Amino acid sequence: MKLWAGRFQKETDTLVNDFNSSIGFDARLYEQDIRGSIAHASMLGDAGIIEKHESEKIVEGLTAILADIEGGRVEFSLDNEDIHMNIEALLTQRIGDTGKRLHTARSRNDQVATDFRLYVKEEIPQIIQYVIGLEKVLVKKAKAHLSTVMPGYTHLQRAQPTTFGHYMMAYANMLKRDVTRLEDCLERMDECPLGSGALATSTYPVDRFATAETLGFKKPTDNSMDSVADRDYAIELLSALSILMMHLSRFSEEIILWCSWEFRYVELDDAYSTGSSIMPQKKNPDVAELVRGKTGRVYGSLITLLTVMKGLPLAYNKDMQEDKEPVFDAIDTVEQCVPVFAAMLDSLTVKEKNMARAASVGFINATDCADYLVKKGLPFREAYMIVGRLVHMCIRTGESLDTLPLKDFRAISGLFDEDVYEALQLKTCVNGRTVYGGPSEESVKKQIALIEDFIAVRASAEEA
Numbered sequence: 001m002k003l004w005a006g007r008f009q010k011e012t013d014t015l016v017n018d019f020n021s022s023i024g025f026d027a028r029l030y031e032q033d034i035r036g037s038i039a040h041a042s043m044l045g046d047a048g049i050i051e052k053h054e055s056e057k058i059v060e061g062l063t064a065i066l067a068d069i070e071g072g073r074v075e076f077s078l079d080n081e082d083i084h085m086n087i088e089a090l091l092t093q094r095i096g097d098t099g100k101r102l103h104t105a106r107s108r109n110d111q112v113a114t115d116f117r118l119y120v121k122e123e124i125p126q127i128i129q130y131v132i133g134l135e136k137v138l139v140k141k142a143k144a145h146l147s148t149v150m151p152g153y154t155h156l157q158r159a160q161p162t163t164f165g166h167y168m169m170a171y172a173n174m175l176k177r178d179v180t181r182l183e184d185c186l187e188r189m190d191e192c193p194l195g196s197g198a199l200a201t202s203t204y205p206v207d208r209f210a211t212a213e214t215l216g217f218k219k220p221t222d223n224s225m226d227s228v229a230d231r232d233y234a235i236e237l238l239s240a241l242s243i244l245m246m247h248l249s250r251f252s253e254e255i256i257l258w259c260s261w262e263f264r265y266v267e268l269d270d271a272y273s274t275g276s277s278i279m280p281q282k283k284n285p286d287v288a289e290l291v292r293g294k295t296g297r298v299y300g301s302l303i304t305l306l307t308v309m310k311g312l313p314l315a316y317n318k319d320m321q322e323d324k325e326p327v328f329d330a331i332d333t334v335e336q337c338v339p340v341f342a343a344m345l346d347s348l349t350v351k352e353k354n355m356a357r358a359a360s361v362g363f364i365n366a367t368d369c370a371d372y373l374v375k376k377g378l379p380f381r382e383a384y385m386i387v388g389r390l391v392h393m394c395i396r397t398g399e400s401l402d403t404l405p406l407k408d409f410r411a412i413s414g415l416f417d418e419d420v421y422e423a424l425q426l427k428t429c430v431n432g433r434t435v436y437g438g439p440s441e442e443s444v445k446k447q448i449a450l451i452e453d454f455i456a457v458r459a460s461a462e463e464a
Helices: 014-020 023-046 052-070 083-101 108-144 164-189 208-214 224-229 232-258 286-309 318-347 352-359 366-375 380-397 406-412 420-424 426-431 441-463
Strands: 149-154 157-163
Touching: 023 052, 023 083, 023 108, 023 208, 023 318, 052 083, 083 108, 108 164, 108 224, 108 232, 108 318, 108 441, 149 164, 149 352, 149 426, 157 164, 157 352, 157 426, 164 232, 164 441, 232 286, 232 318, 286 318, 366 380, 366 420, 380 406, 420 426
Parallel strands: none
Antiparallel strands: 149 157
16 A cells, blocks of 8 residues: 555556656665655654654664665565655564654655755765866876977867967866866755755754754755755756766867877877777777767756756646656766776877977967067067968968078068077977966966865865
């Protein structure tokens, strides 16, 4: 018999039972559900809502059930719909009628909201640690390649010289913001719904502050209806995870390009590559491709939950049972992607000579050539036109700005002198960009220090 069967005269149809049941996926919330129930039972006893010996008996029974679940000695039933009713049914079977007192002053609505928040609250720090681990790899690579010149691109066209270290710090800063978004999400959701009841709390003198403190929340939620009616914290998490995966997907795309024969900027380690079943020469960037592909999966989870919630009146609706699977899947996907991506990046080899060779063609020092003239007193727009003519001449003659004879420079502008060749050297172009945030060694070292400080602060907080 269902725990809610009082007003019903028929058993639930098997089709409805299967359709309605969520135990197939919400069983992973067993630990959070039991923790929430222990906190609730203890509060009921402390507040005198049930006898103290009854609350102690309930806590003892729940503790034993948790041990049995973790020991693989419990089989959940579809007849009990979800993890909450499964555990309550097990409790009543074991300790008798006292188990029926557990649900006093509580609804499944605030129960599931509490369980779900606890789960998400516990997973966010783990994801943050994975991202921090990737940040450490980026710092390591940046330090090793402060002077490794490579082309920077716009429109996938060679644009200006930069360094691999500067490139790594670009992604490090993106991931830094991803961490802070996850931290912000955690901060906003650190409120306990328990005690909100179905939507309007209870006539019993429940102590919501006590249960919030017991469960490690900062405080109880301020409005009971909001507590059970919204899942914006889960949507916010999925949004943050989607942005994180977007960054990893962009990075993956670059690695996929860079390890192709057309670029040959990097080589992936054999342990993080795959081959072809028919083409013996192939070395495929499957890890990067899968990360790129799984990004769409996380996006799908976000869109799923946004769509589920968009038309729901307050407060709880059964539609909201669909909140867990997309969140579970997104968390699982991210926690799989980030560590393997970090390991792949850590093990790849940077082809410095190939990067330098690519940077030496394509006129990526053209802006520096214009700046050379500006420093000699010419307005930038005039300098720009002169360098454009020089580039055209180089294309016609097969030269580069570095190899163009001085007489050809002077044929277009008398401001050019022998020092133009020093000004056009790629290392000069890079290290001359000492502006805050730029690619010079000096500037990138500062960027690395900022990321290292960011990591250190979180390491200290973790230890504390």
